[in-house]
Amino acid sequence: MFGTLILIFAFILLFVWLWNSKKFRGFCRSEKFQNHGMMDDKKALIKAWVSHFLYTKLVAGALFSNSSKLNAIKDRLIQNQKDIGDIIGERFGDNAKFVITQELTKHIQIASELLLAIKNKDEHSIELFTKEFYYNAEAIGDYLDNLYSTHTHHRYYNTIHHDHDHTFKDHMHDHISSLMDHITKSLGNDAHDDISSLDTYFDHGMDMAFDMAKKM
Numbered sequence: 311m312f313g314t315l316i317l318i319f320a321f322i323l324l325f326v327w328l329w330n331s332k333k334f335r336g337f338c339r340s341e342k343f344q345n346h347g348m349m350d351d352k353k354a355l356i357k358a359w360v361s362h363f364l365y366t367k368l369v370a371g372a373l374f375s376n377s378s379k380l381n382a383i384k385d386r387l388i389q390n391q392k393d394i395g396d397i398i399g400e401r402f403g404d405n406a407k408f409v410i411t412q413e414l415t416k417h418i419q420i421a422s423e424l425l426l427a428i429k430n431k432d433e434h435s436i437e438l439f440t441k442e443f444y445y446n447a448e449a450i451g452d453y454l455d456n457l458y459s460t461h462t463h464h465r466y467y468n469t470i471h472h473d474h475d476h477t478f479k480d481h482m483h484d485h486i487s488s489l490m491d492h493i494t495k496s497l498g499n500d501a502h503d504d505i506s507s508l509d510t511y512f513d514h515g516m517d518m519a520f521d522m523a524k525k526m
Contacts, residue, residue: 351401352523358394359522362414363485363515365390366421367508370493373425384422391415401526402457413450420446421489428493440490447486451479458525481518488514 365387372380391414399407420443427435455478492507 351397352526355397355523355526356519358390358397359519360515361390362394370425374429387418388415391418402461406457409453413446417446417450444486447482448479451482454478477521481521484514485518
């Protein structure tokens, strides 16, 4: 008991000494220390966006194979949109969190309807939901471009991209087009086309994930 009290007292003395140290207080106020939390947000955002296109692929696979795991995977994908919204909200505020979560959830709902239409070979619904899918993706991209370019903490983005403010709109278009191309080729008999289109889909997804994180 006495030894424990001494240990606690020693920790208190160490804390007081550190707090009164100019070097320690300077480090706490340093950009490196302040940016530590931002780095955690960047890692979390990359992980969340990678999960987005990973679980989208898994949902498609489960749907076309009539897997009993489909609903569970869809639930995980819906949760992923909330995860992305939470991370965006930490950096940009509650309104950004609400908009991104809402639009990405709609994004998944449209994708589910489109995939079902493809499975059922319903040409009318395929055309309808494809247009809606691209329209939703364009809205998400426009919102992200505006969010990143107007936020006060994104001097890098404003400087580099002042003459091209469609970075995320382009990313979202590539995300949809590469997904649709992969779905089409995955339903064919050419394994090389299937794998190649999957690689392209993942490449586009990673590019967007890194851009989202880099410009936070």
